[in-house]
Amino acid sequence: MVCAHGQGVVKGYAIGKAAIMSAAALEVAHYRIAPEDVPGECARLEQAMCKAREELDAIAATLPDDAPRELGPLLTVHSLLLADPMLLQQTCELITERHYNAEWALTSQGQLLSEQFALMDDEYLRERGADIRQVIERILRVMSGSTSLLPSLYASDAEDSLIVVARDISPADMLRLRGGRFAAFLTDLGGPTSHTAIVARSMNVPAIVGLGHFRGLVRDGDILVVDGFTGTVLINPSGQVLQEYRERQAEYERERAELALLRDAPAVTLDGIVIKLEANIELPEEAEAAKKAGADGIGLFRSEFLFMGRSDLPTEVEQYEAYAAVVKAMDGRPVTIRTLDIGSDKTLDGDVTVATNPALGLRAIRYCLAKPEMFATQLRALLRASVFGHVRILIPMISHIHEVHATRLAIESACRELDARGVTYARNYSLGAMVEIPAIAIAIEPFVEALDFLSIGTNDLIQYTLAVDRGDSDVADLYDPMHPAVLRLIAHTINAGERAGKPVAVCGEIAGDSRVTRMLLGLGLTEFSMHPQQLLDVKKEVRQAHSNALRLKVAMALNRAERIDLATLSS
Ligand code: PEP
Numbered sequence: 019m020v021c022a023h024g025q026g027v028v029k030g031y032a033i034g035k036a037a038i039m040s041a042a043a044l045e046v047a048h049y050r051i052a053p054e055d056v057p058g059e060c061a062r063l064e065q066a067m068c069k070a071r072e073e074l075d076a077i078a079a080t081l082p083d084d085a086p087r088e089l090g091p092l093l094t095v096h097s098l099l100l101a102d103p104m105l106l107q108q109t110c111e112l113i114t115e116r117h118y119n120a121e122w123a124l125t126s127q128g129q130l131l132s133e134q135f136a137l138m139d140d141e142y143l144r145e146r147g148a149d150i151r152q153v154i155e156r157i158l159r160v161m162s163g164s165t166s167l168l169p170s171l172y173a174s175d176a177e178d179s180l181i182v183v184a185r186d187i188s189p190a191d192m193l194r195l196r197g198g199r200f201a202a203f204l205t206d207l208g209g210p211t212s213h214t215a216i217v218a219r220s221m222n223v224p225a226i227v228g229l230g231h232f233r234g235l236v237r238d239g240d241i242l243v244v245d246g247f248t249g250t251v252l253i254n255p256s257g258q259v260l261q262e263y264r265e266r267q268a269e270y271e272r273e274r275a276e277l278a279l280l281r282d283a284p285a286v287t288l289d290g291i292v293i294k295l296e297a298n299i300e301l302p303e304e305a306e307a308a309k310k311a312g313a314d315g316i317g318l319f320r321s322e323f324l325f326m327g328r329s330d331l332p333t334e335v336e337q338y339e340a341y342a343a344v345v346k347a348m349d350g351r352p353v354t355i356r357t358l359d360i361g362s363d364k365t366l367d368g369d370v371t372v373a374t375n376p377a378l379g380l381r382a383i384r385y386c387l388a389k390p391e392m393f394a395t396q397l398r399a400l401l402r403a404s405v406f407g408h409v410r411i412l413i414p415m416i417s418h419i420h421e422v423h424a425t426r427l428a429i430e431s432a433c434r435e436l437d438a439r440g441v442t443y444a445r446n447y448s449l450g451a452m453v454e455i456p457a458i459a460i461a462i463e464p465f466v467e468a469l470d471f472l473s474i475g476t477n478d479l480i481q482y483t484l485a486v487d488r489g490d491s492d493v494a495d496l497y498d499p500m501h502p503a504v505l506r507l508i509a510h511t512i513n514a515g516e517r518a519g520k521p522v523a524v525c526g527e528i529a530g531d532s533r534v535t536r537m538l539l540g541l542g543l544t545e546f547s548m549h550p551q552q553l554l555d556v557k558k559e560v561r562q563a564h565s566n567a568l569r570l571k572v573a574m575a576l577n578r579a580e581r582i583d584l585a586t587l588s589s
């Protein structure tokens with residue numbers, strides 16, 4: 019039995035037969051041509067590039083409505099790469115100077131370009147290396163005259179579960195594969211944001227990327243076991259191993275089916291406390307997943323993802339459309355949109371200033387207040403989107419009360435600008451802040467008074483309380499969400515909100531970790547915001563917990579600054 023490891027990007031198990039996707043770039047013939055054949059060879063290349071472009075444009079023009087939103091722009095990038103005269107020109111130079119056949123010249127040029135892209139500092143540009151490879155693959159496929167992606171023995175209605183094994187999958191190919199019933203996707207290349215990952219996620223099909231040279235190890239029809247949790251694939255395992263995975267898969271599917279029944283069940287504890295379960299999203303289209311999971315609203319829309327991976331700033335209209343799409347999709351349920359949180363682990367393209375310690379520098383609200391025009395654009399877009407429902411504006415990384423006042427002034431000024439332009443917007447927005455800096459959790463009262471709601475960002479609160487960088491693997495063992503100091507800060511914030519009648523949520527990662535749901539209920543938390551996929555697990559815990567009993571146990575432990583033993587909360 020051969021075993022390979024990659025990065026599991028969509029969880030789940032799959033067992034099925036390998037269907038190996040063609041990779042023209044790995045299969046092209048290399049030969050030299052006669053000097054008099056050079057013009058003909060260049061013309062053959064140019065025709066193939068034109069045809070490939072026409073095909074892509076046709077796919078882009080007939081994109082299904084339910085295709086992930088990123089695919090349209092990616093197809094445009096591929097079409098632009100094909101139209102770039104440099105690719106044709108440089109490849110023709112290889113044909114002319116070295117007398118390579120067109121396919122050989124194209125793969126050589128592609129190799130060179132991929133290497134150049136891989137060395138680029140800018141992550142966005144580095145990722146374009148994959149696009150170059152995929153465009154070249156498309157041209158080669160046109161030249162070979164082949165139209166099928168998978169071996170012909172596999173019709174799309176084959177009885178066996180099929181697992182697609184590919185070197186990489188382009189957005190256009192992913193669209194073609196989307197129609198089939200595949201049990202999993204496995205690729206040698208790609209990361210969590212690759213097209214394969216995006217589309218597999220939208221199909222809810224297990225996927226593993228970055229498997230190295232896996233495609234070369236497998237033959238069509240090999241039996242594969244895919245474990246999307248650990249990123250492991252087994253080739254032709256023994257009957258016993260196969261049986262073990264069949265049982266795991268059945269158990270997992272039973273659990274998911276059981277959880278799905280909870281979608282419309284109320285999130286109420288055994289002692290009748292109603293708990294709000296909301297969703298964290300990063301892209302507007304994720305609102306659909308939030309609704310599917312039965313979320314009570316959006317507890318955190320990280321707006322920075324609209325600003326990243328591009329060299330210009332999103333316009334007011336672009337932002338308005340993105341925010342309005344979420345507000346409309348959520349159908350009157352509250353939508354909490356966080357103003358731009360940039361400057362630490364997330365940076366904007368073109369920003370070259372690097373703070374001594376970026377986590378303590380000009381980030382989030384500090385960055386926005388330092389760039390009033392950019393901030394005003396976002397605020398106007400938010401106010402305009404509020405017309406369609408209930409928008410809650412959330413300010414990240416607040417450390418001083420004057421930042422709250424400055425934000426209110428900025429909002430008032432944005433209102434005046436919209437008034438002057440005669441643009442409609444709603445005045446019924448709420449304003450809240452993230453509690454991420456220990457200082458505000460300790461001296462929380464003025465913030466509770468000045469704001470409509472609070473949301474505790476435990477990801478940053480833990481890093482700032484314990485002086486442990488949240489992304490540094492060398493100190494990851496010290497990044498401790500259960501540290502009594504962290505829990506006291508959370509408890510203090512929740513209690514202050516309770517006294518003032520202002521809602522307090524937790525939107526950091528711990529809110530979606532069902533192992534600590536009881537502990538958070540014990541701290542008095544009644545609003546949780548998490549990744550949509552985690553919501554039903556947390557709801558299950560809520561419905562089996564007795565909130566008041568948990569509050570007593572947790573309060574006693576915290577009073578003694580003791581570590582809370584989660585096992586004692588489960589009974
Ligand atoms: C947090 O800090 O807990 C949070 C939710 O924000 P982010 O992870 O985006 O910094």
Ligand code: MG
Binds near residue numbers: 478
């Ligand atoms: Mg944060």
